[in-house]
Amino acid sequence: MTPRLFELMLKAAGTTVVISVASIGIGLLIGILVCAARLSPRPWLRWPAGLFVSFFRGVPLLVQLLLIYNLLPAIGLTVPSVVAALIGLSLCTAAYQAENLRGGFTSVPRGLLEAADMVGLSPWQQFRRIRAPIALRLTVPALVNEAILILKASSLISVVGVIELTRTAQNLAASTYEPLLFYAVAGGLYLAINWLVAAGGSLAERALRRGRLA
Numbered sequence: 001m002t003p004r005l006f007e008l009m010l011k012a013a014g015t016t017v018v019i020s021v022a023s024i025g026i027g028l029l030i031g032i033l034v035c036a037a038r039l040s041p042r043p044w045l046r047w048p049a050g051l052f053v054s055f056f057r058g059v060p061l062l063v064q065l066l067l068i069y070n071l072l073p074a075i076g077l078t079v080p081s082v083v084a085a086l087i088g089l090s091l092c093t094a095a096y097q098a099e100n101l102r103g104g105f106t107s108v109p110r111g112l113l114e115a116a117d118m119v120g121l122s123p124w125q126q127f128r129r130i131r132a133p134i135a136l137r138l139t140v141p142a143l144v145n146e147a148i149l150i151l152k153a154s155s156l157i158s159v160v161g162v163i164e165l166t167r168t169a170q171n172l173a174a175s176t177y178e179p180l181l182f183y184a185v186a187g188g189l190y191l192a193i194n195w196l197v198a199a200g201g202s203l204a205e206r207a208l209r210r211g212r213l214a
Contacts, residue, residue: 001181005172009182012168013189019082019164020151023089027150028143030090031097038102049098056095062156064088069160081161089157093150100142104135137208144201148194165189 037049056064065088072079072087108131116126158167169186173179 001178001185005176005182006185008168008172009165009185009189012163012165013193015163016151016154016165017193019086019089019157019162020147020154023086023093023154024147024150026086026090027093028097030094031101034094034098035101035105038098039105053095053098056092057099061088061092061153062159064092065156065160084160085154085157085162088160089150089154092153093146096146096149097143100139100146101135103142104137104139105131107138108134133208137205140201140205140208144198144204147197147201151194151197152190 034049034052037045038053040046040049059067065085068088068091069081069084072084112130112134113126116130121129154164155166157164158170163171165186169182173182176182
């Protein structure tokens, strides 16, 4: 492999990282809103949120990407393929992150909330001091795992025309007749990126534990 070809692989890996990070961030924001709706006592909020989660968890990501890519022009929205891919990944991960967050909030011990009521903490104080910190500590491993899954799932966005790491490896393997080399390099780059994400998640968990013990 020449330095120029390796540079192309690194550039494609950068594209994968940028799209994945943006999708995870947008998905987290959407997931927070969906989680709040899922936990709401109001049926008109809870039911649509449940349908959202069921759809994006139940339909394969590949199908979601193709639906979004073809739906946007059909309703008069012409966007670059990277935007369609970003929308698809963000909505998909939002559904999973919403359920991860919901699981964290519903796992907060009821006794702590009852004690908070007894000492006169307002709902906002309970959320800020009890519910959110505990839920975050409980959901960090699941959120990190979801980030890794999205990084790997980003290999599917080539179906809508985005040239990311996997598609670059396919193109270079086809042009050089060295598939083993380029797929091995792509696998190594994915492994390195995901190792960094997992290491960051471990650091976040330790920081949260220190905060709890402080």
